[in-house]
Amino acid sequence: MKTVCFGEIMLRLNPKGHLRFLQANELEATYSGAEANVAVSLANYGVPALFVGKTPEHDIGQAAVNALRRYGVDTTFVVRGGDRLGIYFVEKGASQRASKVIYDRAGSALATAGADDFDWPHILAGAKWFHFTGITPALNDDLAAACKTALQIAQKMGVTTSCDLNYRKNLWSREKAGHVLSDLLPLVNVCIANEEDTADVFGIHAEDSDVQKGELSREGYVSVAQQLAKRFGLQKVAVTLRGSLSASDNRWSGMLYDALDQAAYFATDYAIHIVDRVGGGDAFAGGLIYALLHGHDCQRAVDFATAASCLQHSVEHDFNLVSVAEVEALMRGDASGRVRR
Numbered sequence: 106m107k108t109v110c111f112g113e114i115m116l117r118l119n120p121k122g123h124l125r126f127l128q129a130n131e132l133e134a135t136y137s138g139a140e141a142n143v144a145v146s147l148a149n150y151g152v153p154a155l156f157v158g159k160t161p162e163h164d165i166g167q168a169a170v171n172a173l174r175r176y177g178v179d180t181t182f183v184v185r186g187g188d189r190l191g192i193y194f195v196e197k198g199a200s201q202r203a204s205k206v207i208y209d210r211a212g213s214a215l216a217t218a219g220a221d222d223f224d225w226p227h228i229l230a231g232a233k234w235f236h237f238t239g240i241t242p243a244l245n246d247d248l249a250a251a252c253k254t255a256l257q258i259a260q261k262m263g264v265t266t267s268c269d270l271n272y273r274k275n276l277w278s279r280e281k282a283g284h285v286l287s288d289l290l291p292l293v294n295v296c297i298a299n300e301e302d303t304a305d306v307f308g309i310h311a312e313d314s315d316v317q318k319g320e321l322s323r324e325g326y327v328s329v330a331q332q333l334a335k336r337f338g339l340q341k342v343a344v345t346l347r348g349s350l351s352a353s354d355n356r357w358s359g360m361l362y363d364a365l366d367q368a369a370y371f372a373t374d375y376a377i378h379i380v381d382r383v384g385g386g387d388a389f390a391g392g393l394i395y396a397l398l399h400g401h402d403c404q405r406a407v408d409f410a411t412a413a414s415c416l417q418h419s420v421e422h423d424f425n426l427v428s429v430a431e432v433e434a435l436m437r438g439d440a441s442g443r444v445r446r
Contacts, residue, residue, distance in 0.1 A: 106398050108147050108234040109264075111157045111223075111255060112140025112241045113215040114169045115191040117383075117423065123199045126207075132194075136172035137423035139238040139271055142384050145424045146391025146413070148177035152398065157228055159184040159214045166190055166214065176424065184222045187214025195383055198352030204382055208275055216244040220251040225258045234394055235259045238269040239306070242285050243276035249285050256292035265397075267295040269390050270302035282306045290337035295397070297343045297390050303329050307336070323360070327369045330362035340364055341397075343407065345389050345414070346374075353379055357415050359389060361407035370403045372411035375440070377418045384423035389414035391425060392432065412436045 117137045120129035140156065147154040156178050160166035162185045169190055170180050191210030198204035210216065229235060235255060242249035259266050268290065272282055283306050290296060303309040309332050311325030330342035341363055348356035358374040392413030396406035412435040417425040 106234075107153045107155060107232045108144070108236065108394065108398070109155045109157060109229060109232050110140040110144040110147075111235070111237045111252065112138055113158055113191055113210075113213065113244065114138040114141040114156070114160065114173065115193055115210065115213070116165065116169065117193055117195060119195040119197065123197050126194065126196050126205070133422075135422045135424075136169045137193075137384065139240050139269065139387050140236060141173060141178075142387035142423050142425065143236055143391045143394065144173065144178045145176045145426075146388055147395060149426060150391075150395045150429050152395060153179065155179040155182060155228070155232075157182045157223060159187060159218045159222065161185070161187050161190055161214050176426075182223070182228050184218065187217050189213055191215070197381060200351050200353050203352050206383070213244075215241075215248070218245075218248060218251075220247040220254065223251055223255070225251075225255045229255070229259055229262055229264055232259070232262070232264050234265045234267065234398060236267045236269075236390065236394060238271040239282065239286055239302075240271050240273055240276065242289065243273060243282065249289075252289055253292070256289060260292055265295070266293050267297065267390070267394060268293045269297040269386065270299075270306060271386070272302045272305045274305070279305050283308075287337075290333075290339065293337070293339060295341045295343065295393070296333055296337070296339050297345070297386075297393065298329075298333065299345050299347070299386070300326065300329065303333065307333070309333065323369075323371065326360055327362065330360065330369065331367075334362060334364040341403075343389070343393055343410065345386055352382075355379060355382075355418075357385075357411065357418070359407050359411040359414070361393070361403050361410075363403050366403075368403070370407050372407045373436075375411070375415045377415055379418045381421050381423075382418060384425065385414050385417050387423070388417035388425040395429075408436050409433075
């Protein structure tokens with residue numbers, strides 16, 4: 106069940122606890138990245154996970170590679186080179202104060218990579234699944250070309266493919282994102298998105314929903330998934346459903362639409378108190394890939410993905426360090442948080 110995740114791993118720096126940037130005298134250092142987070146989730150669930158990217162040869166680049174190896178991710182095809190590792194700073198919000206993210210990633214190792222840095226037939230040999238996000242093709246045109254080549258080869262080799270849209274306005278315009286992703290999504294089997302991504306990139310809105318007010322319409326999200334599936338020939342569309350009551354408390358659920366059956370499956374709606382919000386969507390993606398790889402039906406797959414990402418919100422930093430047993434316990438209704446001895 107080898108999986109391949111293609112993207113950028115970065116250095117995350119954040120004040121301890123809920124201190125603001127302006128208060129902090131020291132910053133915690135960890136490593137993260139959308140596709141790296143998915144790879145760690147899969148490895149943690151016992152799935153052979155291979156991460157493909159590029160990091161500098163210096164000690165900080167090696168520390169990023171070591172962070173993945175610590176959790177069992179295969180880094181054989183991480184290209185070494187470039188001058189710097191991308192950085193992002195996180196200030197965790199609380200109550201009515203929103204979280205804040207500041208990026209310092211211009212000129213990072215992966216952003217300077219070329220399409221010919223990656224030998225896709227070799228990388229994808231024996232793989233069952235290939236995953237990337239919209240962040241990777243946003244970094245430069247060569248990486249967009251690399252994503253397309255990887256998808257074309259995966260298609261020929263019978264490898265299932267997935268893309269989490271993950272639109273980042275600081276990386277590219279809505280227009281370019283729409284153009285590039287419209288070229289890639291016809292080669293994708295499973296698309297993961299949220300209402301903001303689909304609205305920003307493709308102009309597809311969930312009717313009767315307001316994410317700012319935490320008001321979500323199930324029918325509106327089914328329509329979003331149907332439109333995406335029809336436009337790009339997708340087999341499945343997964344949508345994360347976040348109702349933001351405050352920075353500390355959210356409602357969290359998910360939906361999986363199966364284009365073949367033309368049916369939508371909704372997961373349990375959880376009330377979550379957030380320890381760390383960053384990485385929640387990646388935990389959903391990792392859980393969904395795990396469940397679909399193991400042949401779970403659509404209802405169980407979205408239930409697993411949603412429960413996994415629900416638990417991730419209780420974990421400091423971006424990697425989802427929960428077990429399959431913990432996810433399945435939550436799926437069975439064990440949400441008390443009582444001490445286990």
